[in-house]
Amino acid sequence: MTLPRIAVDAMGGDEGVRVMIDGAAEARRRHDKFQFLLVGDSARIEEALKAHPNLRSASEILHCDDVVGGDEKPTQALRRAKTTSMGLAVNAVKQGDAGAAVSAGNTGALMAMSKLALRTMPGIDRPALAGVMPTLEEDDVVMLDLGANTEADTRNLVQFAVMGAAYSRILTGRQKPRVRLLNIGTEDIKGTDALRDAATQLQDASALDMSFDGFIESDKINRGEVDVVVTDGFSGNIALKAIEGAARFVTDLLKSAFTSSLRSKIGFLVSRPATELLRHHLDPNQHNGAVFLGLNGVVVKSHGSASADGVANAVAVAARLLENKLTERISHDLGELDARMWAGTAPAQPEADPVSGESTS
Template sequence: MSDMSRIAIDAMGGDEGLAVMLAGVARARRRDPDMTFLLVGDEAAIRAGLANHPNLSQHSEIVHAPDVIAGDAKPSQAIRRAKTTSMGIAIDCVKQGRAGAAVSAGNTGALMAMAKLSLRTMPGIDRPALAALLPTLGDNDVVVLDLGANTECDARNLVQFAVMGAAYARTTLDLSAPPRVALLNIGSEEQKGTDEIRDAAQMLRAAPHLPMTFTGFVEGDRLSRGEHDVIVCDGFSGNIALKTAEGTARFVADLLKRAFRSSVRSKLGFLISRPATELLRDHLDPNNHNGAVFLGLNGLVVKSHGGANELGIATAIGNAAKMVKADLARRIATDLGNFEAKAAA
C-alpha cells in the first residue's frame, strides 16, 4: 500500500485528549480495514495508548513530535513552531508524500495558517476555502463553503469555490446526478445581493460545461431543506451561517429536553416518542457530520471539531480517506482547468 493512502493523525490535538483520538482512529479502521496511519505526537504517550488498541498498532507508525499547539495559540506563534509540533509535522507528512491527508482536532486558526504556508495553493486557485457538511432534510448532507478562511471574496473566488465544492460533493456525497450548486444570498431574485455575488452567478450560468447544475441563489432559511448539494458564500457569511445552524440545533434539542421534563404527562410522552427523538438527536449530532476540509491546497487537511468524540473523529478520518481514494485534488484541477479554458475561448 502506497504512502499516499495513509492518513496522518495529529494525535495530540483536540479538547478530549489522546485517548479519544486513538479510539476514533481505531473506530475508523474497523469501518475501513484498508486504512493505515501515521500517529503524530508524544511517542511514549501514543505507545502507551495503543496498548488498548492492539489491532491499530499493527497498522500504524508513530512519528514523534515533542511539542503541541495550544488551543489559544495565535497562528503567527504556531507557524514558528511548525517543525516541532504534532500539527505541523502531520501537515508536513502530507507535503513530503508520506500521507495522503492530515486530520487534526486542534486550533483551527493555527491549522489553517500552517496548511496554507506549508502546502500552498493549487495552480489556478487564488484562495483556499474551508468546506464542511451540514445535515439536511434530503437524502444527503449539503456542502457549505467558505466557512471562515476568507472574510471577503470577489466573483472569481466564489466561482472557484463552486468548482471545488462541486468536486468535493461528487467525492463525498452519494449523488446520482451532477451536484446542485447555489450561491447564498439575501434573496432568490437575480437583482438581489452584492455585485460580487451577481457577477459570480453570471459566470456560473455561462459555464454549463462544468460537472454541476447551477441553481441560482438560495436564502439562509433554505440551507437545510435538501434542495441543494453545494452552497457557496464568502467566509464571513458562511461562518455566521454555520454557527447559527449549530446553535439552532442545540436550541431545539434543549427545548425538547425542557418540554419533556415539564410534567409527568410530558415524561410519559417522551417514552412513547423516544424512537423519534433519538432519530432526531442522531441526525443533528455534529459527530455524524464531522470533518471540514481545506480545499484548494496542494494536499488534503481535514479539521475535526475540537470537542468531537470517538465517533466524530472516525467520521472525519473516513471523509479524509474518501477524498484521498477519489483523488480530490486532481478532480478540482481538472474541473478548474476546463473552466479556465472555456472562459479563455
C-alpha cells in the same frame, strides 16, 4: 492494496490523545486498508494503543510533545510548525509520507500551516474550508467557505463552486450537483456585485459539471433542495454557527419539555425512537470533518470537542477523499473552465493574514 497513510495529530482537540486514538481505531475498523502515522507524545500514544491492537499494527508513531494551543495566534503557531504535532502531521503530507492529515486543533493555525506547506493548486487563488450539514433529504449539503477567507471576490466564488461541486460528487454520487450562492434574496438584483457577477459567470459556464440556478437564502440551506452552498468565509461561518445553535436549541427545548411533568415523561417514552433519531441526525459528530479545499493535499479539520465517534468520521472523510482522488478531480474540473471567463480579471491578492481564526470548534 495498501492506500496512502493518514497522518493524525494525536495531540489536537479538547479531549487529547485518548479520544484521537479511539477515533482513529474506529476509523481503522471502517477502512482496514489504510495505514496511520500518529503524531504526538509517543508514551501517551503507546498507552492509548494498548486497547487497540488492530490500529497499533497499522500505525507508525512520530514522537512530538509540542502542541499548538487552542487560543494561539496562527502567526505564532507558524513559527513552531516544525516542532508541533500539527505542523509535523501537515508536513508529512508535503513530504509524501502521508496522503492526508487530520487534526482537531486550532483551526486558524491548521489553515496557516497547511497553506504554507502545501500551497494552493494551480488555478486556485485561495483555499476554502468546506463542511457538510444534515438536510431533510438523504444527502448532506456541502457549504464553503466556512471561515478561511473573510472576503471573496467573483473569481474566488466561482472557484469555490468548482471545488464544492467536486467534493459533492464524491459524497452524493450525483454527476451534476445543485450549486447555489448564499444571498439575502433569490432575485437577480439582490446581493453584492461579486455575488451577481459570480452568478452570471456560473450560469454561462455550461461545461462545468454542476447545476447552477442562482441564489439561496439561509433558511433553505438544510431543506435538501441544494447540494452545495457557496459564500465567503465571514457569512459562511455566521450561517454555520446559527444553524448549529438552532439545532442545540431544539434538542435542549425538547429535553426540557419532556422532563417538565409526569405526563411529559410518559410522552417521551412513547416518542423516544423518534427523538433518538432526531438527536442522532442533529449530532455534529455525525457530520464531523471539514476540508481545506484547493490545496495540494488533503487536510481535514475535526471539531475540537468531537467524541471518538466524531474523530472517526473526520478520519473517514480523509479516507474517502483519498480513495476518490479529490485533488485530481478538482484539477480536472478547473481545466474545464473556459479561459475567457477570467478575461480582464486579475487574481485576488492574498491577505496579510491567510486565515480568519478559529471557525469550527
